[in-house]
Amino acid sequence: MDKIHEELEQEQQDATTRDGTVDWFGKPAAKGSTGGWCTSPYILGTQTFASVGFCGVWTNLVLYLSRVLHERNSEAANAVTNWVGTSYLSSLLGGFLADAYWGKYRTNLIFLTIYLLGMVVLTLTVTLPSLKPSPCKMNVSTCSVSTLEQKALLYLGLYTVAVGYGGYQPCISSFGGDQFDKEDPLEQKQATTFFSWYYMSMMVGAIISATLIVYVEDSVSWSCGFAISTAAAAASIIIFLIGTRLYRHQKTGGNPLTRVVKVFTAAAFKLYVEVPSDSSQLYEVDSAVSAIQGSRKIQHTPNFRFLDKAAVKLDTHDDINISWRLCTVTQVEEVKCMMRLLPIWSTTIIFSTLYTQVSTLFVEQGAGMNTLVGNFKILPGSLSTFCMLSVILCSPAYEWLLVPAARKLTGKERGITNLQRMGTGKVVVTTAMVCAAFVEVFRLKSVARTNSAPLLSDFWQLPQYFLVGLSEVFAYSGQLDFFYEQSPDAMRGVGLALSQCSFALGNYLSSLQVVLVTKVTGWLPDDLNRGNLDYYFWFLTILSFVNLAFYLFCSLRYKLIQINHNDSVSLRASYAQLDLDPEDLIVERYASG
Structure with a gap:
């Protein structure tokens, strides 16, 4: 019976992911019905249409600012540079919120919605005559400039788009990577291929923008071109939602900045403590679940030895401040x-x-x-x-x-x-x-x-x-x-x-x-x-x-x-069966040992 039980358990393990990812219902993700290439069309489609919308604005924005808003060329060029820079910098906000609190699925959906709202505002400013300056008249040397209110509404839409699209970017790419089991060699290889197709999908969207949308804006109207970009942004959300039940999800690990500060604080507290030559004497929880929710254990590495002081156990530790005085090897290696x-x-x-x-x-x-x-x-x-x-x-x-x-x-x-x-x-x-x-x-x-x-x-x-x-x-x-x-x-x-x-x-x-x-x-x-x-x-x-x-x-x-693969095999089972915050394991394991 024990042998049969072990075989059944092994079959169940082989049928689900080994890296701790879960399905829509919070259960260990089944390989046959979630993630992998079956979700890639939705993620790549989302990225393609999102790129069409964003690049549709970006490609001709400098011409719109100079021709329609009558800004000087240097002002228009600087405005576009600052806008694009803000978009890329916003990725830090999206990545932080996804890792710390919201998870990648929810963060993607929220920032895509922000992106769409910004596109709607932009399209309105381009379409409604009252929201833009009047066109230049023939035989008139000077053109009317946009009012403060018109500029404010336009840049509100632009920077809403920048924050939405930029915040979504790191989340959709990492979410796509999460669809492949990091403990399965075959799926790990497929993840590498995915990132190549992911970048290619961005280029497909950019080409559509640089040809179709630019032609429409130059030959038909600005409002029609921006409307196509807005429709593409809406399509990206719809495509993303269609794949909802098929996605795999990585659990959030809490505020990463707090964990980083904890490691440096614990190391500084033990500034004069000697790090043992045997890394096995450094502190780590005994459970298959690491002290960071959703994370596999990481093996010790010899560099940055000062930080290893954070994982040195002392007799003076107390249960109240232990999380700021003692960190696990995985927390230090992170x-x-x-x-x-x-x-x-x-x-x-x-x-x-x-x-x-x-x-x-x-x-x-x-x-x-x-x-x-x-x-x-x-x-x-x-x-x-x-x-x-x-x-x-x-x-x-x-x-x-x-x-x-x-x-x-x-x-x-x-x-x-x-x-x-x-x-x-x-x-x-x-x-x-x-x-x-x-x-x-x-x-x-x-x-x-x-x-x-x-x-x-x-x-x-x-x-x-x-x-x-x-x-x-x-x-x-x-x-x-x-x-x-x-x-x-x-x-x-x-x-x-x-x-x-x-x-x-x-x-x-x-x-x-x-x-x-x-x-x-x-x-x-x-x-x-x-x-x-x-x-x-x-x-x-x-x-x-x-x-x-x-x-x-x-x-x-x-x-x-270096991931501790022995512990990661049972990681999904630990999360599915235990209703326990992994951060509490530091206190519990230290108190019991």
Whole structure:
């Protein structure tokens, strides 16, 4: 009977997830009916339509502010930069709330609703004549400017969209990763593929915006274009809700900032206490459930030994203050994991700085080239579509061609590691800057020969656009998977929010660089034919090389997170059967032992 009971129990374990995720009813998630690829169409569809709505506003926003609101070009450009930066920074708020209190499903739904409300307000300001200034009249040198109330309502809608879309971003990507059992090797491999398709879905939405919606806004009306973006935002919520019963959910672990402060406080309290050489003497709860709800136990690592003091047991501990004087190994390792991510994360900021050239200096470079193909004029900004097409074409090629080939060479299931994948992306984007510099050299030579009449076709820019897109397939998709995989279970939303924030900081750094370089060197005058844009691209190439060297230094020394897989097998059963807050285990286990 015991053998039969063990076999039945094993079958039940194999039929449910082993990483602690639960279904809609709070029970251990069944593999056959929840999560995995059966939920991916809903999550990827949500992301695609959300991207259509957001990029539909972003792509033409600078033109709307200058043409309809009659703002100066510099003011409109700064307004868009600040708006995009706020959107990416808002990801920290969404990631924090998802990990600490609301959970990823609820956070996604709340921020998607905020995003939709902002889109509705925006559409109203574009549609109703009373909410925008009157059009410029013929033979009149000055145009009427928007009133304070009109501007306030417009920017209220814009920043509501920024907070909603930005706060949702890290939650939907980490929620998608949660659909794959982290204790199942097959599903773990599928999670890596998911992040590639996730980023490709973003590019599909961006291409639809850059073509269909931009055409409607330019050829039909602004109100019709914004209405399509709003409809896309509404569709994203509907698609997300359709998959509700199929999703797997990771339990929230409480306020991550409080846990971090507890570890540093406990370590500082025992400043002069010696850390034992045997890590098994450090404190950890005996239960399969870690002291952090929804999180598997993490094995001890030797770096940041000062923080290990927080897990040293002392006879002077009392039950009242024990949670601020004694932490488990898992709590300490959670902080170590995030600290180890920071150097790698800092290198993603420079990558984002290089990526922003696609929508800034690449466009200005193209404007100074021959944009005619026969009698048809190509808009310089439209070439960025080739960057998106590169992502869409190269993402499947990476999964179906490169990974199997690399697997044969390396013997690794994923072909190459995420660190190697991110490093390859940094090499490729450096090559793109080199291409841009050479194109600018040839462009300046052609201008010099023809007295400012450009002969060099802007199709010479296609290699640099293609390489930037290819770098995204390696760097950004690998970055999403890496930050998800290396973040502790209860801090994955925050981990992916950090990844999103690098784009905001990259935009700000790019703007600062342009201002400083313009003032100091004069390489970037208003007339690029009289400047040295090629010098600036060489500067970015050198910056990328330095960033790559620092990345190699950090990645070679990086210690991967080590999960205690023996305890994680029974994690789901412990949560399903015990009505107990894991934070209380610290006091209970210490008092009993």
